[in-house]
Amino acid sequence: MADPVNYTQIRLLNGEVFTVEGTLQEVEKALSDAARSGQGRLAWFRERSTDSSIGLNPTHVAVLRLSEISG
Numbered sequence: 001m002a003d004p005v006n007y008t009q010i011r012l013l014n015g016e017v018f019t020v021e022g023t024l025q026e027v028e029k030a031l032s033d034a035a036r037s038g039q040g041r042l043a044w045f046r047e048r049s050t051d052s053s054i055g056l057n058p059t060h061v062a063v064l065r066l067s068e069i070s071g
Contacts, residue, residue: 024065
């Protein structure tokens with residue numbers, strides 16, 4: 001049996017919300033790493049609704065929240 005997948009909601013400054021795979025800590029670390037790597041660097045995640053990769057600019061993130069969606 002597969003382990004459950006954790007999801008985190010990322011809300012951008014413009015109000016868009018993305019649900020991505022990863023714990024709050026994992027998502028925050030990826031965003032922090034991208035921000036420290038230089039201007040314009042994207043943090044990459046697996047998006048839940050499309051099951052594809054999405055790159056987000058950490059300077060556009062307003063809120064991180066544990067998703068209520070279960071695996």
